[in-house]
Amino acid sequence: MVLEMIWELMAGKKEDGKYLILYIVYCILNMEYFALNINNLEDRMKKEFLVVILLIFISVCLAAEFNYKFEIDIAKHYEKYGYLDKAKEHFIRVFHNPKTPDEAKSEALYQLGQISYEIGDFIQALDEWEVLINDFPESKETGLIDERIPEIRKTVSRATQDQLSALAIANDFHRHNFSDRAKEKFLNIYHDPHTSEADKAEALYLIGQITFEEGDYTVALEDWEIMIERYPDSKQTQEIANRLPQLREIITSDSDTSIISVVAKSYLKNGDFWSNAKNTFNIDYSWMPSVELATKWYDQVMKEFPNSTASEIAYRKKLFALLGWKEAGRDGDKYGAMENFKKYMPEIVETFNSFQKEYPKSQFLQGFRYQIAQTYWFNKDWKKAKIWLNKVVEAGAGNETFYTETAKTRLKKLKY
Secondary structure (H helix, E strand, O other): OHHHHHHHHHHOOOOOHHHHHHHHHHHHHHHHHHHOOOOOHHHHHHHHHHHHHHHHHHHHHHHOOOOHHHHHHHHHHHHHOOOHHHHHHHHHHHHHOOOOOHHHHHHHHHHHHHHHHHOOOHHHHHHHHHHHHHHOOOOHHHHHHHOOHHHHHHHHHHHHHHHHHHHHHHHHHHHOOOHHHHHHHHHHHHHOOOOOHHHHHHHHHHHHHHHHHOOOHHHHHHHHHHHHHHOOOOHHHHHHHHHHHHHHHHHOOOOOOOOOOHHHHHHHHHHHHHOOOOOOOOOOOOOOOHHHHHHHHHHHHHHHOOOOHHHHHHHHHHHHHHHOOEOOOOOOOEOHHHOOHHHHHHHHHHHHHHHHHHOOOOOOHHHHHHHHHHHHHHOOOHHHHHHHHHHHHHHOOOOOOHHHHHHHHHHHOOOO
16 A cells, blocks of 8 residues: 555656656565565565665655645645545645745645544534635635535534533433443543544543542553643643642552553462551651641642532531541540530631532531531530521421431430
């Protein structure tokens, strides 16, 4: 196929002395090429070597000067034989070269749009043809494409809507915890040649997110690194690129996930039989402000991802951290409001009010109202305990629920 393409190029240029020399060289190499036995490995290697030598020879001869006609011929031959990326490279070179006349630039733009249209990248095709119409309104290519533009816009609109629908379906699978189906849908979107780069970046980002949630951190990071490399200008890349160092630290807690070899796994398993060491890093957090360190990260989520599912989870985790906990054992350490009621209670109320304002329909609000009331009750602040228990009842809006009935029962016996 490559040799046939070169022959067509060279045979059509024999009137030019330089191309005649190339054609003669080609014929000599071509005779040698077909004299070799394709079934013999050594001969096959010689065939490949001859093709490489021929291409290098032609490239060197043509590199000395830019010839827009020959560039267009090369591009058309690449397109004919299916080398579309190479064809686009040559058309782009023609369009951007200052020596190229307007009629050749308009032809290059037309062909670029045609290639994009053929591979289903309708938005890119439309962009290229609109440049053609605006910059070269009198060209014959503009005449060819002008009548097609309205229909192409309709095609772009339909393709965009279809793609949005596919993303919406995949997101619904993800939201309802059908992770395997969601990944399959996102992968289909990513590998669909009609998908725009923005949608491919979003699909790849979400594939990585699902994989990360499943604990396969290595694969997730690989997905995100591919996304960063291929779609550097996407909003998903802007979001994740600077956070990869933090995410890589998580791999250390589950660093065996990327091992594929069964033999290697068996060796590791044999070693684990004899080793009693824990395969995790141990952090001694004695004398450290655990609650403050925890809430710092939850605040970071709320700041960077407002009005998101992640932000709602961060609010819940922050409230639980502030409400506090007690370590096991009679003398176990206490944290949060359990350790210092006066210090943490104002922050608990402030955080709850922000949570309620940002997520007024959250199903966790009632539980936290009761927890706040209970914390006041534990510390014998009967007045505020009563206020918050009544808030639980009022939020029930007359419905009998677990929390409203528990709050009513506590109100009957408030002091002890």
